[in-house]
Amino acid sequence: MTSEITFTKGHGTENDFVLVADADGTWNPGGDIVAWLCDRRAGIGADGLVRAVRTAAEPAAAQWAGEAEWFMDYRNADGSVAEMCGNGVRVFAEFLLQQGLLPEAALAGDWFAVATRAGVKRLRREGEGSWTADMGPWRLTGGQRALVDGSDALVHVEGLDGVARPALSVDLGNPHTVVALPDDGELSAADLTSAPRVEPAPPHGTNVELVVPVDAIDVNGDGDPDIGDVSMRVHERGSGETRSCGTGACAAVLATRAWAGEGAPGVWRVRVPGGRLVVTVGAGSSLTEGTVWLSGPARLVATGTVTIPA
Numbered sequence: 555m556t557s558e559i560t561f562t563k564g565h566g567t568e569n570d571f572v573l574v575a576d577a578d579g580t581w582n583p584g585g586d587i588v589a590w591l592c593d594r595r596a597g598i599g600a601d602g603l604v605r606a607v608r609t610a611a612e613p614a615a616a617q618w619a620g621e622a623e624w625f626m627d628y629r630n631a632d633g634s635v636a637e638m639c640g641n642g643v644r645v646f647a648e649f650l651l652q653q654g655l656l657p658e659a660a661l662a663g664d665w666f667a668v669a670t671r672a673g674v675k676r677l678r679r680e681g682e683g684s685w686t687a688d689m690g691p692w693r694l695t696g697g698q699r700a701l702v703d704g705s706d707a708l709v710h711v712e713g714l715d716g717v718a719r720p721a722l723s724v725d726l727g728n729p730h731t732v733v734a735l736p737d738d739g740e741l742s743a744a745d746l747t748s749a750p751r752v753e754p755a756p757p758h759g760t761n762v763e764l765v766v767p768v769d770a771i772d773v774n775g776d777g778d779p780d781i782g783d784v785s786m787r788v789h790e791r792g793s794g795e796t797r798s799c800g801t802g803a804c805a806a807v808l809a810t811r812a813w814a815g816e817g818a819p820g821v822w823r824v825r826v827p828g829g830r831l832v833v834t835v836g837a838g839s840s841l842t843e844g845t846v847w848l849s850g851p852a853r854l855v856a857t858g859t860v861t862i863p864a
């Protein structure tokens with residue numbers, strides 16, 4: 555039997571999603587259906603599927619029912635499940651607004667809670683199509699040892715000189731491995747048509763970010779940089795190279811800040827192929843753990859219906 559689903563297509567800095575409202579949790583697609591929907595030739599095409607379901611109706615989220623009304627069920631383009639999506643959660647908030655499901659107070663600029671597999675995240679509307687997400691806790695996976703050594707992994711990136719690069723692993727609820735490159739030439743030369751090989755292989759796979767520091771900005775002219783600035787490309791676990799990754803932007807900043815050491819800025823601009831994001835490191839964060847905020851656009855571009863094959 556086939557079924558018809560209403561969807562919205564949206565993106566955050568061109569990290570794009572198919573969004574489906576499934577308030578009562580009656581539609582729980584298998585990985586093959588997700589992969590088909592996300593297929594850019596045979597399906598609608600997206601980096602991932604976002605399903606909006608009431609926490610009370612979703613067994614995976616029932617533990618957060620008292621804290622958040624809605625659960626973001628995030629799936630990668632290959633149909634695999636992911637814990638969190640930083641661009642996706644902003645687009646999710648914009649989608650709830652479009653569907654008339656956003657709590658009234660959130661429209662007025664109050665924080666509101668969304669449950670994810672990485673726990674409850676809070677979001678605030680900054681203006682039309684613009685959101686900040688409190689991404690919650692992060693940590694360098696390798697802890698103090700990785701900070702002292704400057705790396706806890708090696709990454710082989712195709713298209714460069716064949717030498718494995720030192721990298722830092724960052725846990726944002728989902729896994730990231732960040733590699734610093736010296737300049738834009740290397741950033742462009744990197745071939746991300748296949749996943750960079752990471753050693754040791756992370757147990758649940760990883761998203762890989764390539765990051766190039768851009769000159770930090772000294773806003774008040776006191777000689778100390780106030781705003782950090784990086785360029786980034788990403789190969790996402792389960793989706794391949796994408797034009798942006800929100801959790802990846804946070805990871806890129808947190809690794810760069812760890813390499814820079816004490817005194818590094820707390821606010822960063824992240825340039826990705828699909829646009830720009832702002833990452834703010836939470837007050838009280840150390841170089842190895844803390845909290846982080848992500849700000850950026852969320853755009854909804856189309857709605858439609860699709861017949862799901864049996």
Ligand SMILES: N[C@@H](CCC[C@H](N)C(=O)O)C(=O)O
Nearest residue numbers: 636639640641728799800801
């Ligand atoms: N694009 C997302 C991250 C999506 C999940 C990721 N591919 C994973 O498997 O962890 C973002 O904006 O954070």
